[in-house]
Amino acid sequence: MKGSMDGLKVAGLGKRYGDVAAVADLSFEVRPGEIVGLLGPNGAGKTTTLHALAGLVHPTSGHAWLAGQPIEQQKALVGFVPEQPEVFPLLTVEEHLGFIARAYRLDSGWPEQARDILRRLHLDEVGDRVGGALSKGMKQKLLIACALLHRPLLLLVDEPMVGLDPAGQRELVDTLRAVRAGGAAVLLSTHILSSAEEICDRFVILHRGRLLAQGTLEEITAPAQSLNEAFLGLTEE
Numbered sequence: 001m002k003g004s005m006d007g008l009k010v011a012g013l014g015k016r017y018g019d020v021a022a023v024a025d026l027s028f029e030v031r032p033g034e035i036v037g038l039l040g041p042n043g044a045g046k047t048t049t050l051h052a053l054a055g056l057v058h059p060t061s062g063h064a065w066l067a068g069q070p071i072e073q074q075k076a077l078v079g080f081v082p083e084q085p086e087v088f089p090l091l092t093v094e095e096h097l098g099f100i101a102r103a104y105r106l107d108s109g110w111p112e113q114a115r116d117i118l119r120r121l122h123l124d125e126v127g128d129r130v131g132g133a134l135s136k137g138m139k140q141k142l143l144i145a146c147a148l149l150h151r152p153l154l155l156l157v158d159e160p161m162v163g164l165d166p167a168g169q170r171e172l173v174d175t176l177r178a179v180r181a182g183g184a185a186v187l188l189s190t191h192i193l194s195s196a197e198e199i200c201d202r203f204v205i206l207h208r209g210r211l212l213a214q215g216t217l218e219e220i221t222a223p224a225q226s227l228n229e230a231f232l233g234l235t236e237e
């Protein structure tokens with residue numbers, strides 16, 4: 001049964017914008033406790049895929065299930081981090097988390113969970129700083145903290161490394177690993193193949209909205225080939 005498994009299952013997903021098939025007939029899975037990298041050149045359909053799964057755009061075809069239910073019914077179990085980190089300029093870092101806790105009606109244990117997340121992302125030192133006074137990387141990390149607070153079963157992250165300095169990238173990698181260790185499914189898009197290679201268990205490679213390849217590093221690369229070489233070979237015009 002298509003919807004019976006755990007984790008994320010995507011079947012035949014498609015999204016058209018007029019004549020442009022931004023995503024076409026895309027099928028893949030992300031299991032609990034797995035990080036899958038969604039790779040592809042500019043315009044390949046990565047953001048469209050993440051937006052369709054987050055419920056921000058309506059797919060024109062196909063289905064997706066999370067933990068066995070249609071993903072449209074599982075909003076409370078999805079965390080989403082957009083590519084552009086937009087935060088409330090006048091709310092502090094801690095107030096953002098309080099806002100999320102109320103929006104998701106989290107139980108009284110949330111401040112401890114918030115403290116853990118802020119500590120891991122080294123945002124605890126700026127807990128009382130307002131959003132408008134954060135650097136781009138800090139905003140990015142704040143949105144990641146917000147997306148994790150309600151303990152999603154599926155975390156969708158669009159280009160998380162952009163704007164992060166090397167220490168920020170390291171903190172993000174450690175955080176995503178902790179999310180994976182907690183049993184969530186993580187789907188992240190990125191152009192930074194070295195980070196993808198380091199952190200992802202499997203890859204889904206898109207080109208012009210279509211699936212080119214998917215699998216582990218060993219499955220999608222030839223012997224002695226890097227992810228970078230495989231990616232360029234697959235996506236070459």
Ligand SMILES: Nc1ncnc2c1ncn2[C@@H]1O[C@H](COP(=O)(O)OP(=O)(O)OP(=O)(O)O)[C@@H](O)[C@H]1O
Binds near residue numbers: 045
């Ligand atoms: N709102 C929209 N209206 C019309 N076309 C769109 C819209 N959003 C995306 N597209 C088109 O869909 C295709 C896929 O875009 P998408 O943003 O998903 O790619 P991407 O893989 O995220 O690219 P990038 O690496 O540049 O972020 C592109 O051809 C894009 O122009």
Ligand SMILES: [Mg+2]
Binds near residue numbers: 046048158
């Ligand atoms: Mg994109």
